Amino acid sequence: MGDESTGSAALVASGVGLTYPGGIEALRDIGLAVAEGSFVSIVGPSGCGKSTFLKAVAGLIPITTGTLTVERGDSGRSGVAFVFQSPTLLTWRTVLGNVFLPTELGRAPQSRDLAKAGDLLSLVGLQEFADRFPTELSGGMQMRVSLARALITDPRVMLLDEPFGALDDLTRQRLNEDLHRIWQRDRWTGLFVTHNVSEAVYLSNRVLVMSRRPGTIAADVRVDLPLPRTPETRDEPAFGGYVREIGARLRAEA
């Protein structure tokens, strides 16, 4: 299931297994190469370990077997950013303050780039909300702030753990369109966990279907829809075809 033909891999997993200290086996023998600059979605039944895999990639949970490497690329970008299921904003900081938070952390904090944080807020359409507090914003807007925060360190790999799961359909579609536009602009490598098949097809070059626990990769579907995707992409017959195919694979696993 390699993707090496399209260029260098940004992320390589080989024989990855993860068993929790309590004895629950969450992941088994995951082998995967994600091409630099591609956008890969992971769908799977609830509790199949897709979020666990993402957290393992981020280094937040240690794997028990295999190897998992985020390759050092030559794009000048480095590091991994993570977008959580909830916006995880600091309520006592302004929107702008939340966006530049990552630049203040670490042993040698980088210079706090206010101009860049402002640009990112414009990118997600929140330039007028820089001085507001997160609790004054809607759920969709809070998620946009969370996206801007992830982008501030110029990550090479973006890990998104079901970021739009709590949003209504319309807001979710709008955010999908914005996320796709940002990915088209920056071409970081995206790994996106979701329950929503149509969202996965819309955003990705490739969709992985995971099996029930212990999670392993059950299907690997290349999505050959033209880029950039537009709202009209959702009306194309090929789009519906992918949604049906992946939906069927997912039901087979659930």
Next chain:
Amino acid sequence: MGTRVSGALRSALPPVAIFVVFALAWHVATVALAIPAFILPSPLEVANAAAANAGRLASATALTAVAAISGFGASLVIGCLIGFAFSQWTIVRTGCYPYAIFLQTVPIVAIAPLIIIWFGTGLQSVILVSFIVSLFPMITNATAGLTTLDRDLVALFRLYGATRGQTLVKLRLPAAVPFVIAGAKTSSGMSVIGAIVGEFFAGYGAERYGLGYLITLTSGQLKTAYLFSAVLCSTALGLVTFGAVSAAGNAVLKRWFSHQTHA
């Protein structure tokens, strides 16, 4: 503006109406049943006693307020420091927590006389009693605030390589504020009770006395109407202290934490 005033009036009306009905019933009962004033004075007699002793009541309330606010202030600062120590070093928490519970379970009336023996009568002993009574809720809330954290936020800080100091200053301390406010609300009410109990045992000497002393004095002399007015002043002091701390706390919560509802 007009609607806000009428809204405030509408919410104030029911409790005021209940007060009026209650005071009327109380008055009628004392007259109809011919209850002696030293057992249950009528509201009118209480009001008269309050008016006749207004100066004394005001100075006693002010003194008790000074003791209660000092005790509360000490609890706020020292409770947060202890909570911080408990949250940073597990060994300190497991070792000291049982003794912190002692603060909560010891009957204050039993150790107040000891405090007088050790520290003498006077303001310092009253403040100390108020402090002991109001410290525990500050410790438990500050500890809970500093140890209860959103796991994803902790993961976020780890991901960006935040140092322990950065996580403390930028995440743990601010996240603990709603808990500290909740503790301060409880603690502020208890500090007034503590100050009054302290004054039962320790006077300030030389014609200066607080509400606690006034309550023991007037009950001993069967000046029941005067006693009632002192009790009313104690209640009012407790309400004002709690109300001020709540209002300040709610303003902070509304500004920075409005997704969290701490009633």
